[in-house]
Amino acid sequence: MIARELAAWALGLAEVPGPVSAAATRHLLDGFGTALGALRTGAAAPAIEVARGLGGPPEAGVLGGGERLSAPAAALANGTLVHALDFDDTHAGGLVHATAVVLPAAFAVGQQTGASGREILTAAVAGYETACRVAAAAPHGFHARGLHATMVAGVFSSALVSARLLGLDARRAANALGIAGSQAGGLLAFLGTGASTKQLHPGFASQSGIVAARLAAAGATGPETVFDGPHGVFDTLSANPAEPASIVDGLGERWETTRIGIKPYAACQLSHATIGAVLDAMAREGFGADEVISVHAKVHPDSAPVVCDTSRDLTRPASPYAAKFSLPWTVAALITDRGLSLETFEPDSIARPEVTRLAARVSWDVTGSPGVVAADAPGQVTITLDDGREVAGSVPRSEGGGDRPLGRAALIAKFEGNAGVPATDAEAFARTVETLGDQQDAATVMRAAARLAQLTPSAQEKE
Known part of the structure; x- marks a missing residue:
């Protein structure tokens, strides 16, 4: 058995x-x-x-x-x-x-x-x-x-x-x-x-x-x-x-x-390859959101039902979580803000009409990659600009895993941003976790986490 x-x-x-x-x-x-x-x-x-x-x-x-x-x-x-x-x-x-x-x-x-x-x-x-x-x-x-x-x-x-x-x-x-x-x-x-x-x-x-x-x-x-x-x-x-x-x-x-x-973006993993492809296109041509006529993506068959489900409004997400599971909205926000952060998916942010308008111009084809699971699939986009140019972007797979792992410096920077603590404190905590195998028990890590939590007030404490 x-x-x-x-x-x-x-x-x-x-x-x-x-x-x-x-x-x-x-x-x-x-x-x-x-x-x-x-x-x-x-x-x-x-x-x-x-x-x-x-x-x-x-x-x-x-x-x-x-x-x-x-x-x-x-x-x-x-x-x-x-x-x-x-x-x-x-x-x-x-x-x-x-x-x-x-x-x-x-x-x-x-x-x-x-x-x-x-x-x-x-x-x-x-x-x-x-x-x-x-x-x-x-x-x-x-x-x-x-x-x-x-x-x-x-x-x-x-x-x-x-x-x-x-x-x-x-x-x-x-x-x-x-x-x-x-x-x-x-x-x-x-x-x-x-x-x-x-x-x-x-x-x-x-x-x-x-x-x-x-x-x-x-x-x-x-x-x-x-x-x-x-x-x-x-x-x-x-x-x-x-x-x-x-x-x-x-x-x-x-x-x-x-x-x-390890995720570099706080959106559904199944959008990450497309995010990477859009970033590649943006690096090739320095266009702004107001220049974009349309965005067309290639999406894996197993990704589409999750992040391109047309039974719900993908341009006006019902919640921050729904925004993270909308490929059109995520792509539109990425182009508008020239990046994605935790703040991208806050309630005020997902209500922005300019992002909704751009999200409505995002389309996709469902295209499989034989033998490749969705989260390992390549990302491909074609972005049409108002001057007639078509900018292509692609990545072999999403960043953060496989042969594109997140380096230690990027991991600690992510930790620093999430925890809202100075870089020196993030580095010290990283060393504590990295030496877990040498510690007597869980107390050292738990105490260190509690100390970091005290450095930045919680949402409830701010109210």
Whole structure:
């Protein structure tokens, strides 16, 4: 059974190659940055309020805060914090936000059990491999069914991270995976509305995974056929054919942790290749928004239903989140502002009529790239100007992943902008996370995050 094999590997993982550990700390650093950004802007306030209300024994802290809650409650808040700005990392093969489900479980249960920094980091790597591999076993299959792959795959990742840190044996860890399967879900219905449910999905996944591991520890059982049996997660939740065996293929030899991309822009990952192509065109010709007659893009078939869904108004987004999932609006804002930032997707910004007018002039063709998943697809645009010129722009794939990784300096600059702290503080925090494997426990990182959160007032404190 795949669940049994995956559990045995995760529990037995002892030596993690240096490049894999380094990749994991890069992603944890990025996750702390997006969480601090959400804390600063108040983007995850409802989840934090509810987590505080759930309370429980003082096992784990909320990122950037001083209070301690039960591990499941802390994970609900922290998973929402990491993902609330939709600026967190993405594994292209599974189109899954891995850190948003790995970090909350690893640090919550790590604090609960008093695990060392090395134990937390190793558990995180097991979680990264699980989330990425489960999602990539059915590329776009969950999305095509109308489900968020991050939550579907995330419950398994969080369950296995928790099982390892709680000291479960392989049989109970496999049961935890089976139990987690009954909590997999996450509707994409938010796309056409102003709903904030997508922000909550990683929090739900992290919380549910911890609960699944606790239930298994208490003697509850789950189907070991959750991946490869009838009525399992792929049979039930994937609209596309799946390859469940790929979950365990090459474990310990091929590391998906090193293949996760870090977002340079706070928009849906499936727009990033087009964003890169527009930036390439802008670099070739210094045109302004008022010169643009039309923009035409080539869009991958799996990207179009998410960022070019014409059943909703793509030129007048219903919410900041809807703007991030509108390729026409994002492209129009990019050209108008000559860049994208967190402020681009604020409520006042998405109401700008000049961006709406330009977004209405963005069109696309749905064009597949054989053998290439959507988040790894190339970007191509043709921009027609008012003097008759046509400016072409292209990129081989989006920036931040694959052979176009975000460098350390760019990663720290992103962290600095998200957290709203000086460069020296961002650098110091980066060094703290990068040495997690040498630390006695999670306390040093959590204290450092809390100190950074105090440097910049939150949205609530500003009111």
